[in-house]
Amino acid sequence: MWGPPARGAALLRRALRRGLVPGRSKRTVCGGSEKAWVRPSGFDTGVVTFNSLSKKKEPLILARDRVATWYSCGPTVYDQAHLGHACSYVRFDILQRVLSRCFGVVVVHAMVITDIDDKIIQRSWQENVSPAVISRMYEEEFKKDMLSLKVIPPAVYLRVTENVHRIVAFIEGIIRNGNAYATKEGDVYFDVQSIGDRYGRFTGATGSHGEQGSSIKRDPRDFALWKKSKPREPYWESPWGPGRPGWHIECSTIASHIFGNQLDIHSGGVDLAFPHHENEMAQSEAYHQCRQWANYFLHSGHLHLKGSSEKMSKSLKNYITIKDFLQSHSASEFRMFCLLTKYRSAIDYGAGSMAEARASLETIRTFMEAAEAYMRGQLRCSPVQEAFLWERLLEAKSSVLKALADDFDTPRAVGALMNMIYHGNCQLQPVAVADEAACSPAVFGAMVTFIREMLEVFGVDLVQDKEADVSSRSGSLQAVVEQLTRFRSEVREFALARQDSPSSGSSGKPGLYPDRAPLLKACDTLRNDLAPLGVLIKDRGSTSTWEIKGDQESRIQTRTDGAEIL
Ligand SMILES: Nc1ncnc2c1ncn2[C@@H]1O[C@H](COP(=O)(O)OP(=O)(O)OP(=O)(O)O)[C@@H](O)[C@H]1O
């Protein structure tokens, strides 16, 4: 059941080895035995970030010049992804975009897909299909969801099931180094005592959070690297008998396969800090015999439903899927919702917070439209204080960069943008007659350009949002046209009514009431004016049909007596 190595992964590793990316700093942090975080040597990005390993903000120093190796724990694919997942992956996507676009760092990102796990097996039993079918299906759904949220895909996704041979070899290495042991039942455990007080780098890690399992574990904190297979479970052959990998070992093995014995950044939701990341660190350092395998652990805060203390979660059944969310909101609204809080904070999802995100986007959009109208000369304003606005722009640029360099403080960066927009709006005071010579389009052009650049960094797309908004409103447009045509038809029917004794009036068609002729004319004018707007009305006798150009379905307006004319 061993699969072929992932091609993307092999290419990526080869590129890193051949130096297709800038060279690595000579000093490493391997060796030594203390638990305390060691500041790595290498290339300072100019960013400080909160590191869960030291529990404070640290300068972000990379082993290679302007290249960050970044590993993230991916989803366990047994169901649709929800807004909690979206929140974690969108927030880290924003961080990666900021690092690359504002600080010139190439982010080499690898993500694991957990495609074998207890929950996947359970689900496959419920659905009566194989675990592989369940996991492939939800993996595809996850990737689609990420694309619809504009999350840049990692350089490579790796599946656990395609890496089991590497996992077995990794476990053998840990056993060889004296940090793991096999039981006679066919399980393998990590020997926590073998690494002394280096176990317990993350909060809460020192307690007896042992896994349930074999009674012959040497220490309750020991955790499974290899689990002997149970009846009906998928299994792989191994030196310890048929079984499957434990959860934590998959990440250590796959991250090491791609990045070797050192990693710059490791990310995941805060629930993963312990035991998952604790155990990943223990395993990787035991295998590589090094002191500090990953230099920075970034943990994102949880998304909660407003008013709930529990995180959104499949198991708690308090979730909204990404697909459902995107029925009524845009990806940009979700991004703005994420930008308005720090990535490490818990975030409340609810109507209020989404309304705030939407209002922020609206403020930006309205300013951009006004500034563009002003530049085109369509919005006439009293003279603006141009020098003052250039200063506000410079100030905004510097504040945004400072905020982002300070642990990716996106709410502060958005605040600085909004402040510039506020000043821009204050200067756009419409007047009936304006002096063309006193117009200052360039400074507004510079502000609009800066806003566009920042929206691009954050992955917010106002143009696409607007198009989506228009198409989502096309349902109500049809209803409006329907009503309008119905009203017009009644007016026409009234205007086309014939007199009992046809008059031979000087104006109008014979038999029609002459005083109703202006109504007929107004109906014709309305029809002619709507045509360039894409609404085509066709009159057939006293009835009318309508059609919205580009709309496949043409509608038929019926007469009051129910007869239809095509
Ligand atoms: N409510 C949430 N808020 C923020 N991040 C979350 C939330 N739920 C899951 N995540 C993060 O999403 C990533 C993928 O998680 P995973 O697939 O293991 O989900 P999970 O924790 O099993 O989900 P669930 O609890 O719904 O079963 C992890 O980094 C996890 O921390």
Ligand SMILES: [Zn+2]
């Ligand atoms: Zn992991």
